Amino acid sequence: MGGSPFMSLRSPLGRVLGLGSARDGTGHWWAQRVSAVALIPLTLWFMFSLLALPGLDYATVRAWLSFPLSGFLAVLLVAVLAYHSYLGTVEVIDD
């Protein structure tokens, strides 16, 4: 918590009341952009793959997801989506 009181521009009262920024804004912002950029190809891959499949019956979908690259990308998609969703909903709730 912010070093010597003589070095800080924040008032002692402000520090005690815990006002001001939460100090992790930049990290949050960067993580949101990086996950957003990662999601552009991932989500488009998922959408176009589904549209390109001859049908959405069980055998076709299973065969598609059994292909190692598809399975890996699908897991990656869910993971990055979850992270990006978490960052986004936290921002909405914080505001």
Place this chain on the structure above:
Amino acid sequence: MPARARPTSPHLGIYRWQIGNSLSILHRLTGVALALALVALCYWLVSVAGGERSYAAAAKVFASPLGLAALVGWTFAFMYHLLNGVRHLLWDAGYGFERMPRHVSGWFAVLGSIAVTLCIWGLIWAGRRS
């Protein structure tokens, strides 16, 4: 809570309704809707992993009127969030701040996402009939 009212960020109540803030609000609404779509995506993926019977059950849920409405809504939400997200990323890179590109790209995001949604579901509908 401090007794004195602290200055707060500009909030929804004091903004004039215009395209800029409407699109920002829509970006957040579609984002929250897409967070719910993630639950549906996981349900679908798990149903594939679960075998033929669970997949058939999930397919039935998604093919129901409510399921289809959700899928169409999520398609729009995704396309809008994607196009408007690219807009945000371009702003972050320092492009498109002036009034004209801001408004043109905003309308492009709205109309483009509606157009793509109609195209996708039109194709699916046409594919079903043939």
